[in-house]
Amino acid sequence: MKKFGIILWMAVFAFAGTVQAQDLDKVLKNHFEAIGQDKVLKTKGIKMEGSINQMGMEIPFKAMQVRPDKMRTEGTFQGMTFIQVYNGEKGWTINPFTGSSEPQPMGPDELKSMKQQSDMDGMLWNWKDKGYKVELVGKEDVEGTPCYNLQVITDENDIFNYYIDADSYMVLKVASAVVVQGNVSESETYMSNYMQVGGMAFPGTIETKSNGQTVMTMSFSNVEVDPAMDAALFEM
C-alpha cells in the first residue's frame, strides 16, 4: 500500500531535454512533442481518479498534484482511507491498516522519492539543471516492441531507465533501481492505454512488476487538468 502513491507519480510524470548527444536530443524532442510537453509546462495542477487492482482487490484512489511540488494520494478500502501528502518539503502518511489514524512523518528515502515524483515536468525535462545524468543507452525491445532506452541517474544514484516507443514516442516502461535504506530496490512499471487530456498524453493504465510478477495495476477513469484544489489538501 505504502508504495502505490510513489509509483503512481513516477509513472505518470514519466515525461520530460537538451543534451550533448545528438541522438538523445532527437529522441527527447520527439518524445516531448508526442506527449504534449508544452502543455505539461503550462499545467498548474492535476487530479486523477481511478482504481488500483492489487492481489485481486479493487481499491479506488485519487491523486492530486500542484506546482511547484505538492502531492496528495488517497486510496480507500472498506471505508478506510490511506493518505499520503507531500508539501514540497515534508511528507506524511496516514495508514489506517496499521490501526492508526495518526499521520506518520515520512523518512528521508520516502521524501527523496516524493521530491522526484513531485516534478510535474518529468525527470527528462531540463535534466541537466536537476543534476541528473541522462544517456541514450540504445534501442531495445520491450515485450516485442522496439524502444529507446534512456537512462537517468540522479545525484543520489537512483537509476531510472525510460523505454520510449520508437514508433509513438510514448514511454512504455520505466525500470527503476532506487536506493532505499542503503539497499537497491528494483521494480518495473508498464504504461499503456494512453489518452489525450488537454493536449497531453496520459497513460490510462500503469502496471507495476517486481521480479517479473505483476504487483498491481492502476487504471485511471478521470483526469482533470487545473482543477480547483484547496491548499490545505497538501498539508497535514
Add this chain to the structure above:
Amino acid sequence: MLRKSIAWIIVCLPFWVSAQSTVTESTFGAMEGRHIGPARTSGRIAAIDALQSDHNVVWVGAAGGGVWKSINQGTTFKQVFDDYGQNIGAICIDQKHPDTVWVGTGEPWTRNSTGIGTGLYRTTDGGKSWKLMGLEKSERIARIVIDPRNSDRVYVAVLGALWGDSEERGLYITEDGGTTWERKLYNNPSTGCVDIIIDPRNPDHLLAATWDFRRTAYDFRSGGPGSGLYTSRDAGATWEPVKEGLPEGTLGRIALSASPVAPYYLYALVESDKSALYRSSDAGGSWEIQSKQLAMGERPFYFSNIVADPVDSNRAYKPGFITLASTDAGATFSSITVEGGSYHPDHHALWISPIDNRLMYVGTDGGVYVTVDRGNTWRHIQNLPVAQFYEVSYDMNTPYNVYGGLQDNGSWKAPAYTSGAIQNADWETVGYGDGFHCYPDREDAELVYWQYQGGRIYRTNTSTGDSKFISPFRDETSGDLRYNWNAPFIFSKKSNTIYVGSQYLHRSTDRGNTWERISPDLTTNNPMRQKQEESGGLTPDNSTAENNTTIISIAESPLDKNVIWVGTDDGYLQLTVDGGKNWTLMNPRIPGMPAGAFISHIDADNFSRGAAYVAVDAHRNGDMGTYVYATKDFGATWANIANEELKGYFYVIKQDLVNKNLLFVGSEMGLFISIDGGASWVRFTGKVPQVAVHDLQIHPREHDLILATHGRGIIIIDDITPLRSLSNELLEEELAFLPSRPYHFPALGIAQDFPGDQEFVGRSRTNAPVIYYYMSKRHVFGDMYMELYDADGNMLKELPAGKRKGLNKVVLNTNMKPPRVPVSVNPAFGAAFGPSLDAGTYTVKIVKGDTSFSTTIELNENPQFGYTAAERKARKEVILRAYNMLEELAFIDERINSIGEQALQLSEQISNSKMKADATELYYLMDGLHKEVVATQAGEGAIVGQVRLREKIVEIYSTVSGYEGPPNAAQKVALDVYATEMEAIENKLQLMVESRVKPMNAYCEKKKLPVITIPTRESFFGEN
C-alpha cells in the same frame, strides 16, 4: 557437411512443408517458462570471484547455468546473464572498479557432458548490461586476469575447442580494454592456454601454462607436445618455456598460484606420468617437487587447481574430490574438514577472502558452499537453481510430479505445481550417482525406476524403500554388454513395457524382472571406438563417460508397438516394423547425415505410424552443425528440417500431442519452436535462457511443456494449448483469442514457513483461469480492457487487459465484488474478497478502442473434491447469506453513524437546554449502537482483539468460503444467532428513530433548524 545439408533443405522444402509462417520471438509474448529448481542439489560451478575489499559481494559462474551475483555473502543471488549462453568458464572482477566484471564463457572442466561457450563478455554496470568483447570462437575460456596497474590490460587464457582442432586458442592480451586482442602462446590446434598468474612482486612478470588435450565420443586425451609452462618478463610480449626441475617428457594440465603474502613462492600443479605439486623459489626460473601426494594427480581435467592462501604464507589449498589444505607451504596436504564435511565432492573453484581468510567459497558439482572457519564446516547455498538434468518424465498424479536425473546429483522428483511456491523441501531424492532417465511405473505409482551412469538401473518401491537392480546382463551368446554413460531406458507410450539399450535392444514386460533381447548389435561395433580402458591420456580416466558403440535413443511408435526406432552413439539409425524381428539401417537413405554422430533423440510421430523426427548431435566430432531429420514413410525418404534459425547442436525433438505441425527442439542454445512442421523455427525467449535443453516432455493432461535443462533445472511452460492454434492466418489478425486447457477450480493449500531469504522459491502456476489472445501489434493509445459476462449477458466485472505484441495472458480472478462492511478502525480482511464465480460458461469481451472481441470461457467444478450439487448449493447459500448480512449491517451502521453525527451537530446549534440534552443523548445512544455493530477500539500499534457483530459474521463468511464442501451445522446456527442479533439492532434503531429522531425533527422544523436525514436504502446501495 553443413553446406550439404542446407542444399538438401532447399531441395526438400517444396514438398515437405506447406507455407512459411511469420512467427518471431515476440509471437509467444507473455508465455513464459517457470523455473522450479532444484536449488537443493544446485549444480556444477565452474568459476567464482568475489570482491577483495568486501567479500560479501560474490559472483558465481555455473558450468551450464549462467552468472549469478550476490551482495550478501550468498543469502540471495540474482541471475545477471540470462540473455547470453549459459556455459561459463571464468569470471574476473576488476578489483579497482567493482562494477566491471569480465566473464569468459565455455567451461574449462572438460568432462563429457560439458557445453560450449559463445565468447568473452564484460559488464561495467555490475551485471545490468553486457558487451561481447570478442573471442566468439574460443569455445572455452579458463582464466581471466587483469593487470593490477592498468585495468585496460587483460590476459585471457583461452582453452579453445575440446572436440576438435581450433585456431582461436592460446593467451589473448588486450591493452585497450578489449577493443583489440593479440594472441600469444599458440602452440598447435589442439593446445590451449589453461592458466596464467601475475607475479605479485612484479606485474610485468607472468607465468602461463598451455594444455594439449582432446575429447571424442569414445576417448579423452590429457597431455601432448603442446603442453608446457612459460614465463614472460615483459608483460606478455615475449615468452620463454620453463623446464628446469619440471618432469621430462609429456606434460598435461598445469594449474598455477601465487600469494601476495608469500610472493617468493610460486606454485605449479603439474600433470605428468608422475603428477605432483611443484614450487619455485626463484620467480619461476626453476622448480622442485613439493608434494607427490596422490591427490596432486586427481583427474586433472576436472580438478587441476591450486590456491595459495592470500593471508597465511604457509597455507595452500588443493580442491579436488574434496578440498585439502597444506599448512607447510605445500609439502603435505590433508582434509580441511574436522567437525564438518557434509559437502558435495568434486570441487572446481575456490576463493579465499584476503580480508579474513577464514571465509572461503567453494564451487562444486553440487553448487556453492561457504565456510567461515577455514573450511572446517560448510554452509550450502541453497538458492542457485543451476541443476543439470539429462532427462525428465512425469506422472499422472494431481498435481503431477516431474522426475529426472542430474549430473552427479542423482535422481529427483518434485510436484510441478503446489498451492504456494515450489521450494527445496518439495524436491525428493529418488536415486544416487549421476542420474539420467527416471520414471514412475505407469500402473503402480509407488514404483520408481532410476539409473546411474553406464546403464545401472534400479526399481525402487517408494513406500518400503526396497530397491531392485534390474539392468539386463549378458547371456551365453551376447558377449559383454556395452552401455552408454546415459544408457537409454524408455517406457512404451501406451503400455508398461520397458526398453533398455546396450548395443542390443532389450525389452521387459514385467517391470525389469526378465528381459528379452530383440535385436542384433545395432551399432557399428567398431573396435577403434571401444578402447575406453586406454582413455584419459596421461591420467587414466575410464568412468563409463567415454563408453561408445552403444544405443543412445529408443522410440516406440505410440500408434504401433511393433514400430521401434533406435539410434546409436556411433551414428546408426535403425528401424524395426515387426517388433524387433527385422531391422533396417536408415543411414544410406539420409543424405548429409554426419557419420559417427550421436542419434541423440528420436520422436516417433503421434499421428502417423511411419513418420518420425530425429535429432542428430555431431558436436563430439567437432561438428556443431544443425541436423534434424524427418520421415513420413518409414524412413524411405528423409529431409533435414533444421535451418539457420536453429542454433546449437540438438539433444531432443518433440512433436506436440495435438497439433502435428507444432514441433519443439531442445538445443545447446535453448528451446526452439516450429508451428509449421519444421519449415521455420524460432527461439522461445520467455524466461527460457540460452541454456542446454537436454530433454522435453509434454504432459498429456495438463498440456505443459516440461524442459530438462542442463544448467537451469526444470523449466515448465504452463499450458501450451494456445500455441496449438497459432497459424499464419491468425498471426495477421489484430486480436485473436486462443483456447486454453479446461479450467477446474483448485484446492487451496495452507502454508506457514519462514525459511529465510536464502531459500529458493520456484514460482507455482496460477490457480486462476487464464485467458489467452494474440495481438499483431502493441496497444498504446486509447482504452483497452476486458469485461466478463454471465450466461444471461449480465456484466460481472471489468479487468485490465494485456497489451503486448504477441501472445497475451490475462489471469481472471474468479472472485466477485467483496461485501460492503460497516466501517471500522480496523480492516476486515476476511471480507476482502467476494464469493467465487460459479461453474459455468462466461463470455469474455475485450474492448479495444472502438472495437470489441469476444470469446467464452468455461469454469468447471473440481472433480477431485467430489461434492454434490446440493452440497455446493448449501455452501453458496450460507456464503451469500453472510454476504448479504454484512451489506445489511453496513447499511444499519451507516444510518446509526449518520444520525449520531447529525445529532452531535444539532447539540451544538440548539439553545433549548432539554432539547440540547436530547440531541446529545441521541448521539451517545447511536454511538452505543455503533459499538454493538463493529469493533471500535483502535489498535494504534497494539493487538486489541475486539470482536463485535461485524467481526462475527465475517468469520462465518470467510471460513465457509474457504472450504469447497458444505458448511457445518454450527456455522449455520451461529449465523442464525447473528441474524437475530442484527435484527435486534435494527429494531433498536427503528425504535429510536420513532421515539427520538422524529420528535427532534419536529422541533427542528419548528425552530428552522436542520432536520436529521436518514440515509435511504437507495442512497446507500445505489452508490457504487
